[in-house]
Amino acid sequence: MTTRRPTPSRRSLLRAMAALPASALVLGEVPGLLGTALAAAPPGGSATRYTIVPFLDSNDGTVNVYQADDATDFRLARSAAYTPPANRIRDASVIKHTNGYYYLTYTTHTWQDPSTTIGFARSSDRLTWSFLYDYTVPVANLSRAWAPEWFVDSDGSVNVIVSCSTADDEWIFTPYLLRATNSGLTAWSSPVALSGIGKNHIDTFIVKLGSTYHAFTKNETTKYIEYATATGLAGPYTISRTGDWANWGSYREGPALVQLDNGGWRIFFDGYGDGTYYYSDSYDTFTTWSAPKGLPAVSGTARHFTVVKETVTGGVSLPKDVTRSFRSVNYTTRHWQSQSSLLNLPVVTASSTTAEKQASTFTVVPGLADANGYSFRDASGNYLRHYSFRARFDPNDGTSTFAKDATFIARTGTTSGSARFESYNYPGYYLRHYNYQLRVEQGDGTELFRTDSSFLPVTAWA
16 A cells, blocks of 8 residues: 655745744633633533634635534534735634634745734634734744744733744744733734744644643654643743654644643644644643544644634533433434443334333433533433443442543534533543444544434433
């Protein structure tokens, strides 16, 4: 089998003509600037919303807006949502400011051309954007200003980190920090280079946890995403993880992180060498990471984005401490039913036996691992959980693992009133019927999967 040769990035193409020898955001520290979502399942009637505004692999003159409720299944909210009045739009970074507006900052020129400005746009609804201004970055002898990223620090300050090169070495980039000096985000402090990350690093993305800044930055020589920490935003940073330390592979760029509803952290990055946009999760403060997976639907289309997370109205409203039955959306005579401790989807009707109706009735209770989530108890007191990805009922053994296996986050289903139940400890995996059996399976971004994983809570059969 012939393997595909890695495609050079726009940066490596340029640097190949010269001698071979960032961008940031803090989440959860200032909710008013970044939306109000926290590391917990959304309460009843509310929903988590993740928004990305990427430029397109086929067109760097406009951006699309996509949204997801689970940070995995992104769906198009608006195509060609913003086209700047001149030049290009690449590497768009998005935040929600305290004034209620969403703001973009972005690269204003294509990779071949000198670019001394970064652009700004604003929206009241994420879907319709207005151009604000282009800002000339005041770095002496500047050649290119690329990939500006918002960074909102824990003191409420709004910053942009932008990767800059100078005319004497135009393909070697260094991350610089700009701080907004007014609430309108139209005036900026003098740029300060981030200490310790050094030259030849680009697309630097920072998350602040407690008093520590955690930086993810692309090394332009090795094409790996590296990891560094500091006690101050401007540094000095210490790079402690290099090479393929997280098993993400090489030819990766544009890292961006967001915290998931279960408290884990997800990193997105552009696998420009193979045309795939990846994600990977960590639950131990960035020490280890799950195997990278391609992002459904937008992979191969979207390029270099960041994520804004919010809690919004309009989510699933499912009462707790009540009994319900659950009907398939696309097989409307079939319902959840416990059969020999396994959850299946048989036909249940008014003529079904009393035992069958009882086995199709469940008590909805607060999630064992997160009270905003949901757990489901059968008539014998056992809880629905996944085991080897099969949905089954077992006694609660009191362990943290069981609590997580038995907790589900409700996401909006495909029909009015229906819900999809996402695994708490396997984000992006849903209860889904296949051959009339219920399993926890990874979403693939298709409408068929969304429908197979949608269930309507109905009056209990027993």
